Amino acid sequence: MTTTASTPRPTGTTAGDAAATTPRSAAPRLRSRRAHSVDKPRRNVLLTVLTAIVLLYALVPLAWLVISSSKTQADLLSTFGFAPGSSFALFENIANTLAYNDGIFLRWLANTLLYVVLGAGGATLLAILGGYGLAKFTFPGKKAIFAVVIGAVAVPGTALAVPQFLMFSQMGLTNTPWSVIIPSLISPFGLYLMWTFATQAVPTELMEAARMDGASEARTFAQVALPLLAPGTVTVLLFTTVATWNNYFLPLIMLKDPQWYPLTIGLNAWNAQASTVGGQAIFDLVITGSLLTIIPLIAAFLLLQRYWQSGLTAGSVKE
């Protein structure tokens, strides 16, 4: 340990690399590489700057959205996108967005929350159960399930949505929350993620020990497996939440009544209003509403970082 710490030679790596062929000369070089390369490599300014281009690409439109949310509609049309407007109208815009059309935005927010809680929550529950079952049991038909579920992922949204719509309309479910919630209950990606996660996170020995103690399968699952599956659960919940929160196609075809719209369809309707005859252009509300729509998800991703990232890096040996 002391040898590593006492040889801070950060610049010694590049020049000697190629020439170092004999073990004797390799030894000191290795030490300096150990100190900087494998665990904690040297920071690189050029690489940071190059990667920052992609970072800017990712963040600049979001910056535009924040800046634009603080402008009045007149300023939106007359000032440069990244320059502030003549007045700071963010709070005014938020108040207008929430109040417009008898507070329909809040209704859409409540709808979205309903779809997320029941749709994404249910999808996560089904994925946990299914992933655990696939990971820890062998049963007849298991291979067929894998093939069918993976194949289903490739089916285009419309191939499903059109017959789903026709079936649901025969059942009298279109234009009700169920038409959005029920299809959201299936997340093949969530199932796949829980499957790989459960394979690694739940030791079979532990399950056997629980069974030896006389625990039922349900109890083994609830008390032994479920706590171990927590990081994977957060990951799946977050991704199904995004899928439900951001869903556009499904509610677009299933819902006619604006009272049941989620935020995405509502915003699109507000935007379309400008191009309809006699419709009032409300770009300021579309932009502020967009900002309000993305804030909860971004906040969730930031706050739950450690959980979902550890869920995704399941089985990582490196950390």
Added chain:
Amino acid sequence: MTQAVVPVSPAGQTTELKNPRRGDRAKPARAPRSWRGWGFVGPFMLVFALVFIAPIAYSLYISVFRTQLVGGTQFVGLDNYTRAFGDPQFWDGVGRVSLFLVIQVPIMLGIAMLVALAIDSGRLYGKDFFRIAVFMPYAVPAVVAALMWGFMYGPRFGLVGYINDFMGWSIPNPLGPQWILLAIGNIVTWSFVGYNMLIFYSSLRTIPTSLYEAAALDGAKEHHVIRHIKMPAIQGSIAVALIFSIIGSFQLFNEPSILQKLAPNSITTYFTPNLYTYNLSFSGQQYNYAAAVAIIMGVFTMVIAYVVQLRGTRKDA
């Protein structure tokens, strides 16, 4: 010599400590073969049958009929399919998404790969910030992404108009018919670069440190490590990202559908096959023909995804 060994050993020990756990994982589940697993998988499969299998079966069923105002519904066999194969509007959409696929997907995955490698190399200042910030657009709904970029593209209060005025340039209107596909490609790239980066990055994190140490012992440089350790190790996740991107391209719908309001002259009703089936169904009431078109696209997508998967797994030697 002994000095050289000392710094290596702590890392060697940690990998050894972790080995038993890996060994456990490698063993197959020893649960006896029985129907018990169905108790857990059953609920998923039940809903899956209702919202996936039944609609597909129903789709297949209605695709062999034709409904007319006069004469009602009649069985027409494969007529709808032959009609689709001779439909120039369908092929126009297929051509467009194929073009989109061969240009946008490599660019998006290439950028995602470079960023993932840069973050994984540990040579960035503030790599945690990079990782989360590049991923952030994924949390933005397609509706918001398309509206936001659409406004920025737009000549009315968009950035492009401003830059043209200010710099005296004449950047063509991104929402014009010639550039609209590129404009959509940019929105999709923006939305999913971070997501794919995270897939690659997660996969890179699973490479054991001991491999890098062994490479360092052999005097391997960074590009050797990338080529011979990192890339082979993440082959699987590249195939997964590629398949999802292919599916996404063939299903292109949200962005053109939303931009249609901002660029009505550039986006036709058959701009993509998905948009075409949507308009056939909900504007034209031609559910039977729409089902046939959707099934052809579904089969097409599955075949290509399958071929990519085969090639992807065969490539690693």
